Amino acid sequence: MNGTKLDHDEDAAAALRQTSLRVTKQRVAVLEAVRDHPHTDTETVIRSVRESLPAVSHQAVYDSLHTLTEVGLLRCIKPSGSVARYERRIGDNHHHLVCRSCSLIVDVDCTIGQAPCLTPSHDAGFVIDQAEVTFWGLCPDCAAAGAQLTGDDQFSAV
Amino acid sequence: MNGTKLDHDEDAAAALRQTSLRVTKQRVAVLEAVRDHPHTDTETVIRSVRESLPAVSHQAVYDSLHTLTEVGLLRCIKPSGSVARYERRIGDNHHHLVCRSCSLIVDVDCTIGQAPCLTPSHDAGFVIDQAEVTFWGLCPDCAAAGAQLTGDDQFSAV
């Protein structure tokens, strides 16, 4: 466990060193937290990070998430109605399944190819670099529980 | 012009009558505003509505947009980093092109079929009802102007 933790730390630190960013314990912890809990929101990342670094400020986490996203170590997703969520899987152009009832987010591999993976019928002259696909529906549990969806879920979902 | 305006009003009123909603001038004006300015945010809708109804409260507009979306007369989209935007084209499962530089949003017809129009490779047991596709890139103007995109645009775009 400790070895694993250290490996993770080292891995995170190595990833940071490959950028021009300074390797700080806050950033390593943030990278760790997102790896361990994919699709988590900032609030949860803050809680995770505070398990090992009780004194981190929320601002440090916000800053780290932004910076790490900028340099491409993290990816930020914001499904409609959701706060920002982060994930470590980057560069593979995968997509997401989102449950309208419980907000569960699941990765779906993109079988079409690399970004943008789809091309619109008319591109209106745009230079397109990414096709972001979000599948909306009910997760197995919510579907089984017969979750009733109202139009309002368009606002409250996720 | 006046005839056109009245026609629009009548059309909007008719749409409202087909629901169980009361036909109020605020709702008619909101429906009008969104039809005339697709992909507008709430702030802009408020301004548009106040041209004919100077005294509407922002809450009335927020409520109307929500209610009209619930009954299916409007569709709400929220590209990453953007506030809520509304459009009148509904039920045709079209998608959007979003400019990372100037936030311009353009409709793209879905040529694949009706919702969900795409099926993921593995659905993880989800019951999927919609595939929301957002194409990101640069609009013709921004591409021509050689807009430089930084990683930061992931946050500031739209």
Add this chain to the structure above:
DNA sequence: CTGCTTATCTTGAACGAGTCAAGGAAAGTG
């Protein structure tokens, strides 16, 4: 190893889109 420079973090205030709640207005009904 030490000191320096500059990126990063802490602290705490502030912002903006959106929501909540109470009471008054007006749409639809009989």
Add this chain to the structure above:
DNA sequence: CACTTTCCTTGACTCGTTCAAGATAAGCAG
């Protein structure tokens, strides 16, 4: 026309996020 219920106005408020100033520490040169 009066009544009921939905809808609107008013104004306070929340929450995720950002801004700004000063303190801290990472990386580097010596």
